[in-house]
Amino acid sequence: MEDLEPPAGRLLRMVREAERIVVFTGAGISTESGIPDFRSPGGMWTKAMPIDFQDYVSSAEMRAEAWRRKFAMEPTFRAARPNDGHKAVAHLVRIGKVRHVITQNIDNLHQASGIPADRIIELHGNASYARCLACGLRHEIDDIRAAFEETGAAPDCRSCGGIVKTATISFGQAMPEEEMLRAEAATLDCDLFIAIGTSLVVYPAAGFPLMAKRNGAGLVIVNRDPTDLDCHADLVVSDEIGTVLGPMIALNG
Incomplete structure (x- = not known):
C-alpha cells in the first residue's frame, strides 16, 4: 500500500517520524521567489x-x-521574499524537527524567513x-x-x-573550511536528509546527500527535474516546492 501513498503525503509522514532532519537547499527553492x-x-x-x-x-x-x-x-x-518553501523549512526549524539548513544559495532568504543564523550553513556565502x-x-x-x-x-x-x-564563493575560490566541516557534522548526525531544489551536480556540496544515506539516514529529493542521485533516494518528489512543503507550515512539533 505504501506505493499508493502520494509522494507529498509520504514526505510529510517521514518528517513526522524523523527527529534530526537536515535540509539542503539549492536555487530551486528560491526561483519561486523570483530569484533566477x-x-x-x-x-x-x-x-x-x-x-x-x-x-x-x-x-x-x-x-x-x-x-x-x-x-x-x-x-x-x-x-524577493521568502515563499512557502522557505516558510515551511523555517517552521520545521522552529518546532525542532530541522537541526540545520545547509544551503548553496546566496540570497539571504532563509534568514529572512526567520531561521536563526546559527542554524544556517552557507556553503557559497551570502550576497x-x-x-x-x-x-x-x-x-x-x-x-x-x-x-x-x-x-x-x-x-x-x-x-x-x-x-x-x-x-x-566564486568559481576558483576555495570552499569555506569551517562551513564544510559544520555541514559534514550535521549530515552525519541526521536521521533524515531532505535535498530541496538542487540539481546535485555541484561538488563537493552535492556529496552530502550520499554521505547521509551511507550513514543510515533517509534521503528525500524534492526537485522539479530529475537528478543523478534520484536512484539513491528513499523518496523523490517532482513538483513545485512551495506546493509540496506548504502543508508542513501547519505541522505540530
Missing part, C-alpha cells in the same frame, strides 16, 4: 560567464564588471553584504554602490585598502 537559477537555460550564466576568482583578484577591470553585474541584479534580489579579502572587514552593499556610481571603479577596503568582494 543562474545555470538553467536563459539564466544569467548563459548570457555572461561567471568571473573566476583569480581574474577578480588580478584585474581591476574584472572587479568593476563584477560589481556592475551585482548592481544590475540587486533590484531582483531585494524584491547581501561584502568583505575585504585582506582584513575581513564587512562592507555594506549600499555603501559600495554609492562609491561605485561616483567613480565607476570597484572600491577598496576603507580600513586596509584591500580588495572588497561580495561575501560569496
Whole structure:
C-alpha cells in the first residue's frame, strides 16, 4: 500500500517520524521567489560567464564588471521574499524537527524567513553584504554602490585598502573550511536528509546527500527535474516546492 501513498503525503509522514532532519537547499527553492537559477537555460550564466576568482583578484577591470553585474541584479534580489518553501523549512526549524539548513544559495532568504543564523550553513556565502579579502572587514552593499556610481571603479577596503568582494564563493575560490566541516557534522548526525531544489551536480556540496544515506539516514529529493542521485533516494518528489512543503507550515512539533 505504501506505493499508493502520494509522494507529498509520504514526505510529510517521514518528517513526522524523523527527529534530526537536515535540509539542503539549492536555487530551486528560491526561483519561486523570483530569484533566477543562474545555470538553467536563459539564466544569467548563459548570457555572461561567471568571473573566476583569480581574474577578480588580478584585474581591476574584472572587479568593476563584477560589481556592475551585482548592481544590475540587486533590484531582483531585494524584491524577493521568502515563499512557502522557505516558510515551511523555517517552521520545521522552529518546532525542532530541522537541526540545520545547509544551503548553496546566496540570497539571504532563509534568514529572512526567520531561521536563526546559527542554524544556517552557507556553503557559497551570502550576497547581501561584502568583505575585504585582506582584513575581513564587512562592507555594506549600499555603501559600495554609492562609491561605485561616483567613480565607476570597484572600491577598496576603507580600513586596509584591500580588495572588497561580495561575501560569496566564486568559481576558483576555495570552499569555506569551517562551513564544510559544520555541514559534514550535521549530515552525519541526521536521521533524515531532505535535498530541496538542487540539481546535485555541484561538488563537493552535492556529496552530502550520499554521505547521509551511507550513514543510515533517509534521503528525500524534492526537485522539479530529475537528478543523478534520484536512484539513491528513499523518496523523490517532482513538483513545485512551495506546493509540496506548504502543508508542513501547519505541522505540530
